[in-house]
Amino acid sequence: AQTVTQSQPEMSVQEAETVTLSCTYDTSESDYYLFWYKQPPSRQMILVIRQEAYKQQNATENRFSVNFQKAAKSFSLKISDSQLGDAAMYFCAYRSKNNDMRFGAGTRLTVKP
Amino acid sequence: KAGVTQTPRYLIKTRGQQVTLSCSPISGHRSVSWYQQTPGQGLQFLFEYFSETQRNKGNFPGRFSGRQFSNSRSEMNVSTLELGDSALYLCASSPMGTSGRDEQFFGPGTRLTVL
Numbered sequence: 486a487q488t489v490t491q492s493q494p495e496m497s498v499q500e501a502e503t504v505t506l507s508c509t510y511d512t513s514e515s516d517y518y519l520f521w522y523k524q525p526p527s528r529q530m531i532l533v534i535r536q537e538a539y540k541q542q543n544a545t546e547n548r549f550s551v552n553f554q555k556a557a558k559s560f561s562l563k564i565s566d567s568q569l570g571d572a573a574m575y576f577c578a579y580r581s582k583n584n585d586m587r588f589g590a591g592t593r594l595t596v597k598p
Numbered sequence: 599k600a601g602v603t604q605t606p607r608y609l610i611k612t613r614g615q616q617v618t619l620s621c622s623p624i625s626g627h628r629s630v631s632w633y634q635q636t637p638g639q640g641l642q643f644l645f646e647y648f649s650e651t652q653r654n655k656g657n658f659p660g661r662f663s664g665r666q667f668s669n670s671r672s673e674m675n676v677s678t679l680e681l682g683d684s685a686l687y688l689c690a691s692s693p694m695g696t697s698g699r700d701e702q703f704f705g706p707g708t709r710l711t712v713l
Contacts, residue, residue, distance in 0.1 A: 518699055530704035584654055588641035
């Protein structure tokens with residue numbers, strides 16, 4: 486079964502600085518999708534960024550980018566120019582082609598003013 | 599478009615009772631997935647429904663069940679509640695769900711407390 490590991494339960498970053506959240510996963514599949522979701526204190530999960538495993542190019546969404554290393558099964562999220570509104574729980578997720586979805590345990594990000 | 603809605607938002611039940619939670623997906627979305635979120639276990643996949651059929655199922659006991667109606671609205675039911683069922687139950691919808699690429703849109707969740 487696929488597993489997703491986020492080794493950093495908590496991270497802290499200074500406003501305007503850059504922070505990287507780590508995620509590794511285990512799978513025997515070659516085609517799958519990876520996601521980073523954000524869950525602010527209000528609890529509604531929001532998609533931050535998505536990566537398709539067959540694409541070698543790392544996904545980017547404004548201040549958010551990923552470092553996807555398929556051979557290493559690593560999928561880290563980089564947040565540049567951190568803002569107070571970035572404070573949230575961040576979940577890394579793996580989704581197989583048949584829609585089996587697995588989440589990591591989450592990383593709580595604190596942004597210091 | 600209106601987002602995913604879940605009712606009720608909060609629920610308190612006692613052990614042994616049963617509960618039904620409701621999820622209305624975004625209009626046009628046909629796939630609905632349910633997740634259980636607890637501090638100890640994190641986010642765990644319960645099941646996914648597509649066109650009124652359960653397409654995927656997580657590793658939960660048979661006390662957890664669900665269904666989907668022709669309008670894509672979904673309900674999940676938990677029978678014989680246990681204290682460990684206390685959790686935030688999240689519903690997520692996606693357009694077709696036939697490709698893992700589809701973005702899932704999450705609802706605000708139902709907070710279930712079992713006493």
